[in-house]
Amino acid sequence: MELFTNQVLAGIATGAIYACMALAVVMIYQAIDHLNFAQGEMAMFSTFMSWQMMQWGVPYWGAFILTLALSFAGGIIIERLLFKPLAKAPVLTNVAGFIALYAIVNSVAGLIWDFTIKQYPTPFGSSPFLGSQLISTHQAGMIGITLLMLILLFVFFRFTRVGLAMRAAASLPESARLVGINTSWMIALGWGMAAAIGSVAGMMIAPVVFLEPNMMLGVLIYGFAAAVLGGLTSPFGAVMGGFLVGIFENLVGTYIPGVGNELKLPIALALIITVLVVKPAGLFGRPIVKRV
């Protein structure tokens, strides 16, 4: 029983990582209506920028804010420069564009900062949290930050004009244009926000997994899975999805005899797909009805 509790707690701790990334995934999905494969790499690059600033002597929160701003700007620039010209191209061509972006960012980061792992500081410390050795203060802080971002996003999409306009622009672009929304800039804004959220995710994840150019590879797979499980239209669902995947995966690895440990990712993914077959819009997403 103790092992069970421990694995659940450890699952929540890793789940926080997935939840953080899943939020960024949902953000971009809300803005452009598909998934961005380069999202993890963009987050990794942002994290490296903040690391570099700290190496140059900028204090943690200074670097944090600066990175947030730079990532926001960077996201907008990438959209304007690389993806706006592809706006009229087929969706699959856009996906190829994401893959190209992935290759570029990964390779450039490797050249600048090489592939050895780097220690990344945490503002929360890493002592046991509330007496439990399974969750450190950093992980608790990360959960806190994730929940804070979730509330901000919820307010943004629900109550601000820009947020509502962005949702409209993503789901019904033609109608949105008719009511005077500049859909093109909404997309750019979405990219910027997704990049900023991704950078927060990166900076929260790096102290746990160590900073290196390939650090987001695994995280992104889990982030996607979490976001899809929770429902791509729901930030709340994404965060819940993150925690569920984290717990899920640990229990599979611990309790399924024989293959559980070796196949915990495939089994976790298979379970998610089963959920999707039953509930195609995810656990917390809105059902979608198609029109002929």
Add this chain to the structure above:
Amino acid sequence: MSAAEEVVTEAPAVEAVPKRAMTLGVGTSLVVLAALVIAPLFVKNFIIFQMTMLLIYGLAVLALNILTGGSGQFSLGQSAFYAVGAYTSAILMEHVGMNYALTLPIAGIICFGFGFLFGQPALRLSGVYLALATFALATAMPQLLKLGYFEHWTGGVQGLVVTKPDAPFGLPMGQDMWLYYFTLVITIGIYVASVNLLRSRSGRAFMAIRDNEIAASAMGVDVALYKTLAFGVSAGITGVAGGLGAIAVQFVAPDGYTITLAISLFLGMVVGGVGWLPGSIVGSAFIIFVPNIAESISKGLSGAVFGVLLFLVIFLVPHGARQVAIVAQQMLGKLKKH
């Protein structure tokens, strides 16, 4: 969030390609065929090997094209089918001692079954959800191949070394050249069969589903059957390609069939032009040669150079090689009029 149900007119992920435009004219086909037949006589063995790989990846891209371009289903899991085909051939050759040529239809049939079964749950998924499901399959496959339970057959993490066949009947040609012509014959056979499939009743059903699933089912197309069938056919062809790949490379190991392969095949399809079957070979050339070009430009930044080249291609021709072919055709047409 609002509880109201969202109603969307989902734009099809893949643009409609009229079935006539899915192939090449007879003249062009013959020229390409002649080039493929004659070229190996003048080049080094190594180039012949590369050309064999070009055909093999071309087949795998073609298979994806039938699935995505034909029936509108998206897959990031082709590497899994490719791996199953490769391992089927390798195991039959090395453990059972079967002739290499006989292993290929078996690889194809096993993969067809596998794809058909996988298509069942995939039926209820579309768009990003299907992407995730197929992606899951691609990440799971190398881990399955490594499993201790199958190690006796698969060689586990060490993989299996495969013997390369000699030319039969005492034909005076090297192993590479024989394998090339062998592959060429299979490729042409599958290509012709695919073209005919897409022109047939089934092909029209695929395309009706691609263009509008609900309308297709309203018109009496058995959507479930044809969607799973498309998965099966695509997986079967990929399996044959995988088997050929194992024979050409003489080695199978889990590291050769990661998600990277699935992504490469996907890029090959986009570059070649989604839904345009002859483009498969162009896409295949892209995924084999462009990384080589990228690394000759810069070792440290080969990934970045590859990304930039890919961006250039999709900026210039967002519809892939098909777009080039259409433009060329129009220009030729104009010339003829003058």
Add this chain to the structure above:
Amino acid sequence: MLAINLRLGAFAAALALLAATSSGAFAQKKYDTGATDTEIKIGNIMPYSGPASAYGVIGKTEEAYFRKINAEGGINGRKINFISYDDTYSPPKTVEQARKLVESDEVLLIFNPLGTPPNTAIQKYLNSKKVPQLFVATGATKWNDPKDFPWTMGWQPNYQSESRIYAKYILKNKPDAKIAVLYQNDDYGKDYLKGFKDGLGDKAASMIVIEESYEVSEPTIDSHIVKMKATGADVFFNITTPKFAAQAIKKNQEIGWKPLHFLNGVSSSIGSVIKPAGFENSQGIISSNYLKDPTDIEWKNDAGMKAWNEFLDKYYPEANRADIFVMYGYTVAQGLEHVLRASGDNLTRANVMKQAASIKDLELGGLLPGIKVNTSATDFAPISQVQLMRLKGETWERFGEILSDDVGG
């Protein structure tokens, strides 16, 4: 150089009558494809891109080292033409690149291609073509198999013998240990695990209480550590690559699991594992090495280390000196330099293999004191010695003798 020519000259003179019937060549220069009077072509394959790109620095270091050799006049008057290709760690691509090197670039040999699966993919091809596959960059045991694969030779101490050494240490010093093993689920991890079990012998089944594997795609290995702690194991054998090794060291500390910790040599770098994981978390860890760790202050004034630094200053200034792979690439390139110098003017593939198989007590600046390169016609494992070490403060304290436990393929 001169001395060799004189000796060969004398030898040739003795055979003058015989030689007169052939083309009358007295120089006795012999070449295979890839070698001429002015140049030696060396092929190499590395994952410069893709998931294993961390290893790409090995190829870059080697390239820099051969630039140094060329700037200093080459080997026996011949310049090294080092051609290195990217295979992204994918075996089918390795085959393509190896064939390109052999058939199109026409290299004399393929040097230090990286990774067990890529090397397995090209081993049969290179042996059938009789092209040396020299000093492969993998620690698998199977490269030491001169009988079946006379054209393939390893380089570094193999994984199995390293873990046998830990096993022996445990049997001797902690015979009642309850051991938890964490290993990467690939050829590297399984090789280590096998050697470890072989080393424990009959007692393996009773001593090892849990064998836990992880995939490289996992973001963290936290849950494995939690699971291993729950077994109550008091010895931990950590078979992980640098990132996961650092995670494990840190996590152990966080959850308060304090077993006797054995860390595989792959991840013993102070700069890229121990320091990021925290020195305070790493005290007492036992590991082993054969290379000098450039980030270990012990070597600050070492002559070999100084030479390494001078080389990097001049030919590879952007290198990360905390990266153990830079030291690896430098050392193995020196190994090849030795073989080519020994081959003299007889640059046939057969002679290169012969010279590679007759290295006696070669000491290189990057190797730990006392560790020597040795090969013979039946021993294709050039470096087979390591030394145990324990982390104390900010440096590894080596202890015990130089150990060797050769395992054949």
